[in-house]
Amino acid sequence: MPPPCALTPRTLRSDAKNDPRRRGKRRTGRRRLALAAALILLGSLLLAPDAFANFITPKSGGQPANEIHSLYLIVLYIAAVVFAIVEGALLYSVYKFRAKKGAVAAQIHGNTRLEIGWTVGAALILVVLTTITFIKLPSILNPPNTSASGLANGGVLTASTTEPSPPNGKKLVICITGRQFIWAYYYGSACENDPYTSKVVYSYQEMYVPANTTIILHIQSLDVIHSWWVPSLGGKVDAVPGYTTYTWFKASKVGALYHGQCAELCGRLHAAMTALVQVLTPAHFQRWLAYQKAAIAADDQQVLTLRKELVNSGNLITNVS
Amino acid sequence: MSTSDTALRPVPQVIAHEVTKPRETKKWVDWVTTTDHKKIGIMYLVLTFVFFILGGIEALMMRLQLSVPNNTLVTPEHYNELLTLHGTTMIFLFVVPVMAGFGNYFVPLMIGARDMAFPRLNALSFWLLVFGGVVFYFSLFFTPPEAGWWSYPPLSSILYSPSGGQDAWIFLIHLTGISSIVGAINFYATIVNMRAPGMGWGRLPLFVWSILIYAILLIIALPVIAAAVTMLLTDRHFGTHFFDPTDHGSPLLWEHLFWFFGHPEVYIMILPGFGIISEVIPVFSRKPIFGYKAIAAATCVIAFLALLVWGHHLFASPLPTVVLGFFMLSSFLIAIPTGVKIFNWIATLWRGSLVMTTSLYFAVGFIAIFTIGGITGVILAVFPIDWQLNDTYFVVAHFHYVLMGGAVFTVFAGLYYWYPKITGRLMNETLGKWSFWIMFWGFNMTFFVQHALGLSGMPRRVYTYPPGVGWSTYNLISTIGSFILGFGILLTFINVLRSLKRGAIAGPDPWKANTLEWFTTSPPPANNFDVIPRVRSVEPMRDIRRQIERDTGETQKTGGSEQFARA
Numbered sequence: 007m008p009p010p011c012a013l014t015p016r017t018l019r020s021d022a023k024n025d026p027r028r029r030g031k032r033r034t035g036r037r038r039l040a041l042a043a044a045l046i047l048l049g050s051l052l053l054a055p056d057a058f059a060n061f062i063t064p065k066s067g068g069q070p071a072n073e074i075h076s077l078y079l080i081v082l083y084i085a086a087v088v089f090a091i092v093e094g095a096l097l098y099s100v101y102k103f104r105a106k107k108g109a110v111a112a113q114i115h116g117n118t119r120l121e122i123g124w125t126v127g128a129a130l131i132l133v134v135l136t137t138i139t140f141i142k143l144p145s146i147l148n149p150p151n152t153s154a155s156g157l158a159n160g161g162v163l164t165a166s167t168t169e170p171s172p173p174n175g176k177k178l179v180i181c182i183t184g185r186q187f188i189w190a191y192y193y194g195s196a197c198e199n200d201p202y203t204s205k206v207v208y209s210y211q212e213m214y215v216p217a218n219t220t221i222i223l224h225i226q227s228l229d230v231i232h233s234w235w236v237p238s239l240g241g242k243v244d245a246v247p248g249y250t251t252y253t254w255f256k257a258s259k260v261g262a263l264y265h266g267q268c269a270e271l272c273g274r275l276h277a278a279m280t281a282l283v284q285v286l287t288p289a290h291f292q293r294w295l296a297y298q299k300a301a302i303a304a305d306d307q308q309v310l311t312l313r314k315e316l317v318n319s320g321n322l323i324t325n326v327s
Numbered sequence: 328m329s330t331s332d333t334a335l336r337p338v339p340q341v342i343a344h345e346v347t348k349p350r351e352t353k354k355w356v357d358w359v360t361t362t363d364h365k366k367i368g369i370m371y372l373v374l375t376f377v378f379f380i381l382g383g384i385e386a387l388m389m390r391l392q393l394s395v396p397n398n399t400l401v402t403p404e405h406y407n408e409l410l411t412l413h414g415t416t417m418i419f420l421f422v423v424p425v426m427a428g429f430g431n432y433f434v435p436l437m438i439g440a441r442d443m444a445f446p447r448l449n450a451l452s453f454w455l456l457v458f459g460g461v462v463f464y465f466s467l468f469f470t471p472p473e474a475g476w477w478s479y480p481p482l483s484s485i486l487y488s489p490s491g492g493q494d495a496w497i498f499l500i501h502l503t504g505i506s507s508i509v510g511a512i513n514f515y516a517t518i519v520n521m522r523a524p525g526m527g528w529g530r531l532p533l534f535v536w537s538i539l540i541y542a543i544l545l546i547i548a549l550p551v552i553a554a555a556v557t558m559l560l561t562d563r564h565f566g567t568h569f570f571d572p573t574d575h576g577s578p579l580l581w582e583h584l585f586w587f588f589g590h591p592e593v594y595i596m597i598l599p600g601f602g603i604i605s606e607v608i609p610v611f612s613r614k615p616i617f618g619y620k621a622i623a624a625a626t627c628v629i630a631f632l633a634l635l636v637w638g639h640h641l642f643a644s645p646l647p648t649v650v651l652g653f654f655m656l657s658s659f660l661i662a663i664p665t666g667v668k669i670f671n672w673i674a675t676l677w678r679g680s681l682v683m684t685t686s687l688y689f690a691v692g693f694i695a696i697f698t699i700g701g702i703t704g705v706i707l708a709v710f711p712i713d714w715q716l717n718d719t720y721f722v723v724a725h726f727h728y729v730l731m732g733g734a735v736f737t738v739f740a741g742l743y744y745w746y747p748k749i750t751g752r753l754m755n756e757t758l759g760k761w762s763f764w765i766m767f768w769g770f771n772m773t774f775f776v777q778h779a780l781g782l783s784g785m786p787r788r789v790y791t792y793p794p795g796v797g798w799s800t801y802n803l804i805s806t807i808g809s810f811i812l813g814f815g816i817l818l819t820f821i822n823v824l825r826s827l828k829r830g831a832i833a834g835p836d837p838w839k840a841n842t843l844e845w846f847t848t849s850p851p852p853a854n855n856f857d858v859i860p861r862v863r864s865v866e867p868m869r870d871i872r873r874q875i876e877r878d879t880g881e882t883q884k885t886g887g888s889e890q891f892a893r894a
Contacts, residue, residue, distance in 0.1 A: 044771075060779065060782045060783035060784075060797065061779045061782070061783075062778070062779065062782065063782060064712075064715040064716065064782045065715075065782070065783065065784055070711075071715070073711075074711050074712060074714065074715050077709065077711055077712060078706070078709075078712050078715070081705075081706055081709055081712065082706070085702045085703075085705065085706060088702060089698065089699070089702055092669060092670075092673070092698050093695060093698060095673050095677075096673050096676070096691065096694055096695060096698075097695075099673055099676040099677045099679075099681075100676065100681065100691055103612070103676060103677065103678060103679050103680065103681050104680075104681045104683060105613070105680040105681055105682050105683070106680070109680045110680060111612060111613040111614040111678065111679045111680040112614065112678040112679070113614065113615060114614065114615070114617060114674075114678065115615050115617070115618075115619070116617055116618040116619065116620070116621065117617075117618075117674075120674070121618050121621050121667070121670075121671070124666070124667065124670045125663060125666075125667055128662065128663045128666040128667070129663055132659040132660070132662060132663070132705075135659065135705070135709065136655075136656065136659065139655070139709050139710075139711065140652075142711070143648075143711060146711045147648065147711075186487075229481060229487065230479075230481045230482040230487055231479050231481070231482065231578055233643055233718060235718075235786070237715065237783075237784035238784075240714070241643070241711065241713075241714020241715045241717075242643045242714055242715070242717060242718065243643055243714075244643045244644045244645065246572075246578055246579060246644060246645055247481060247572035247573075247578060248572030248573075248576075248577060248578065248579075249579065249645040250645075251645045265784070265796065267784070267786050267789070268786070269643075269717070269718040269719065269786040270479075270643075270718060271407070271410075271474070271475045271479070271482065271788040272482060273407075273482060273487065274403040274404050274407055274473070274790075275403055276403075276407075276788060276789060276790075277403065277789035277790050277791055277792065
């Protein structure tokens with residue numbers, strides 16, 4: 007498993023090597039050689055994944071992103087072999103069989119055995135891929151237990167049967183609501199009922215989660231289709247208005263800050279619809295929760311006071327008392 | 328099939344002749360009112376290449392905007408308009424109709440027919456395409472659509488896209504849809520009914536096979552999108568709620584309807600390209616195509632499976648896991664016939680005597696690039712992996728490898744191959760090869776790094792991105808590459824225009840090709856054939872050349888070809 011990816015910009019050593027402009031300038035006779043060299047280079051890049059973390063592999067950091075990452079690596083190795091064989095055969099035949107004086111093309115119409123052979127071969131590769139995927143799938147689909155060092159039982163932890171759940175039921179539920187152009191998070195299982203009336207703690211754009219705790223996400227949208235995605239933690243899940251979708255993640259690195267972004271075109275400021283996930287220790291998370299609760303209550307109180315003043319002074323006419 | 332007719336062998340001849348016109352009309356009136364499949368084919372090609380240029384300019388503007396982080400060259404609104412225009416133009420106004428252009432010109436010639444089955448419907452389908460494009464592009468003067476070429480509601484609903492641009496998009500789909508359905512029925516009727524004597528299904532040129540399957544897929548898939556956009560139109564203006572989640576409608580319904588059309592559309596775009604490659608490679612390998620039946624069968628299997636894989640566009644949508652599994656397996660299956668084709672093409676090159684023309688360069692370049700697109704396609708079909716890569720630049724890279732490096736390279740291979748037949752003149756090979764190499768490297772520079780962009784978390788369709796997240800270098804490389812690619816394409820355009828007047832005279836059969844279009848003069852006369860030869864194999868022209876050599880004892884020298892044959 008490669009080390010968890012931190013959010014530092016990476017230097018891209020591979021890019022300079024791979025610059026095609028240099029090769030394009032060579033003389034006509036040597037271009038094919040250059041083509042071969044470039045393809046070999048690309049092939050070797052594919053075979054050295056750890057050297058260029060996100061050049062050829064997806065991000066990882068938390069679960070299930072790590073599981074997807076390891077599945078991707080297996081598929082990539084198989085793909086690299088297929089790539090090398092096909093491109094190799096193509097290049098070889100273009101080199102070897104150019105028209106020369108006296109050379110006569112072999113008049114072959116086909117070869118049934120060979121054709122059946124490569125059809126079956128291709129099918130076998132896909133059987134292998136299918137098998138690997140279904141072996142790997144449960145670890146991606148099913149959330150694991152909250153670790154012992156995770157958030158202790160009690161408080162916002164619940165057990166429920168309506169959504170994906172870790173075997174022992176210890177989890178933290180967060181409801182995510184997407185709207186143009188911000189993500190809102192409602193913490194705790196009470197959010198399933200109604201995030202607006204029940205007094206759940208909420209935050210916008212920045213999500214705070216306890217480390218080593220299985221987080222179950224309920225995802226909804228208020229307007230258009232959005233897609234929840236924090237690459238280092240897991241795959242994306244669409245937020246489709248009218249539907250609730252579920253996913254989960256579990257992060258272990260305390261202090262890590264993971265970036266995410268809406269992945270479905272949702273309007274003009276689609277690019278600005280970002281998300282941050284801040285991983286805290288369970289104790290720290292509890293403190294943050296209490297602080298946020300107090301802050302929300304204080305703000306609500308302030309709004310209520312202001313509202314009363316405005317109504318009393320006749321500057322706000324309302325039918326809601 | 329039947330062997331009795333081989334006993335009688337008349338010497339086939341090319342008869343050059345003048346066609347007497349009933350009365351003189353002005354040249355432009357002649358073009359506007361024509362029902363000649365060749366003129367319509369040329370108009371298709373010219374029109375679609377104009378749209379190709381427009382779509383390309385839109386792409387370059389997007390690449391310029393993304394070249395550096397936090398760029399303000401293009402506003403978010405205009406960026407969304409550009410991405411919608413680019414996707415819609417390239418798909419509905421370039422790749423699909425350009426294949427219809429080649430099909431129009433060459434299907435009747437290749438099957439030995441004097442025109443399409445319904446010449447007037449043929450003109451209708453061309454003019455509907457023109458009007459579709461005009462309706463769409465006139466929205467530039469008002470408010471262009473900005474919901475992407477998928478136009479997912481609710482974003483495309485009247486509430487979130489109130490402008491008329493979205494309606495212009497809907498009318499574009501309607502008009503080009505009717506255009507394509509009419510054209511497809513015409514291709515189907517022509518190919519089924521008007522083949523030369525002796526041309527059974529086992530002797531149909533592979534390009535014609537691919538156009539036949541293209542037509543069938545269009546007839547199946549297009550009514551679905553036509554219905555869907557009509558529902559969107561009534562949702563927007565006439566009070567229905569098909570896709571409105573606040574009133575018992577479902578945005579997911581649109582996703583299914585759209586991609587039930589959208590995925591066959593991908594094969595509609597690429598299958599005729601496969602057909603072109605299956606014609607070009609045997610001609611320049613001086614070898615028969617390897618596994619003719621396997622390639623024709625693979626085309627049919629791809630078309631069938633193409634109707635069963637739409638769900639792989641919806642892996643992140645609310646669908647049960649078992650459905651995801653089904654679509655993963657069906658998408659895997661489609662890799663088999665596609666792989667079979669690639670193996671067969673390589674086997675055709677194998678032990679051939681390759682005449683390295685520009686057309687063959689593009690064909691081989693296509694195989695090299697398409698293989699990468701096919702492999703990333705299999706990677707994306709693994710749905711847990713797709714959860715990471717869907718809607719990122721990895722997907723953008725994947726489908727540009729399949730459609731730009733794939734379909735567009737086949738169009739260029741076809742252009743260099745058939746240009747002498749259409750115009751009577753050869754294109755400049757040196758300039759063509761320069762164009763190929765610049766396009767090839769420009770393409771890979773633009774799109775290879777986009778895999779890395781997607782893997783490092785950049786979603787598609789964002790108008791800008793912050794610095795310091797590891798995307799800046801890749802984006803800059805991609806932008807530079809896109810201009811190199813654009814320059815390479817420009818060289819071919821220059822070549823096309825320059826060769827119209829200055830190209831070497833081609834003669835009827837400059838490549839010593841296999842199919843019947845080369846039996847006519849270049850360009851072919853108005854009614855194509857005076858005598859339609861009896862077809863005795865998949866390669867009727869080769870039979871004809873051999874027979875003439877046998878009967879007259881003279882080696883057939885055919886026009887300007889000798890400069891390419893080093894042997």
